[in-house]
Amino acid sequence: VKFAHQWCPYLRARPGAPAGAVRQAAFKTPDVCPKCRGRTELIAGVQWPIICSACASTGLTPQLPWYKQDPVTPDDVILCRYNRPLVYTAYELIREGIPCKIKGRDIGTRLVSLCRRWKAVDTLDKLAPRLSTYLFTHIERAREKGSMTAEMEVTDRVETIRVFMSQCLENGETRVDDLVNRINAVFTDNVGNTLTLSTAHRFKGSERNRVFW
Numbered sequence: 001v002k003f004a005h006q007w008c009p010y011l012r013a014r015p016g017a018p019a020g021a022v023r024q025a026a027f028k029t030p031d032v033c034p035k036c037r038g039r040t041e042l043i044a045g046v047q048w049p050i051i052c053s054a055c056a057s058t059g060l061t062p063q064l065p066w067y068k069q070d071p072v073t074p075d076d077v078i079l080c081r082y083n084r085p086l087v088y089t090a091y092e093l094i095r096e097g098i099p100c101k102i103k104g105r106d107i108g109t110r111l112v113s114l115c116r117r118w119k120a121v122d123t124l125d126k127l128a129p130r131l132s133t134y135l136f137t138h139i140e141r142a143r144e145k146g147s148m149t150a151e152m153e154v155t156d157r158v159e160t161i162r163v164f165m166s167q168c169l170e171n172g173e174t175r176v177d178d179l180v181n182r183i184n185a186v187f188t189d190n191v192g193n194t195l196t197l198s199t200a201h202r203f204k205g206s207e208r209n210r211v212f213w
Helices: 081-096 105-115 124-144 146-171 176-186
Strands: 076-080 100-103 195-199 210-211
Touching: 076 081, 081 146, 081 195, 105 124, 105 146, 105 176, 124 146, 124 176, 124 210, 146 176
Parallel strands: 076 195, 076 210, 100 195
Antiparallel strands: none
């Protein structure tokens, strides 16, 4: 399996899997135009790809999501280096009626711990500014130490929580308890016969018929 610029020998398709069992899927966030990569004004109503108004006039038309072009099954796995794209993709799949789980209950536990960090904070509108301050403070500390890894990890942790918060608000849920319930519902160690999403590190040593990266 080729990952960006290096080979990861511990990830592989199951022996006997059909040719081309390893696929690469682009994880796109909803605020980035896939054509110009700019964070510009987005066009309402365009589900995939979400393109900016500047690129719309060039004739780029929406295409089917990658998971509909090459339908995923419960025996597949979707891998990414970070959790935020996995959570965004999981909710996208769930909205399309495709059951899935993210491997790693301990990841969910760490996210919940951060959500519960401030005991007096019980609503999402109070939590949002606390997370922003927490992120700024820890990024500054990481940069003082020259640790790019620490900076990326804390950013991923906070951005992952923000994805869950967006889902809560879309469904009229405004309390931290609602946020915690959503996190616990998605992260698990017992994925069973369900489409699995996972970080590459967490999935090492495991096998699936097809691997989407």
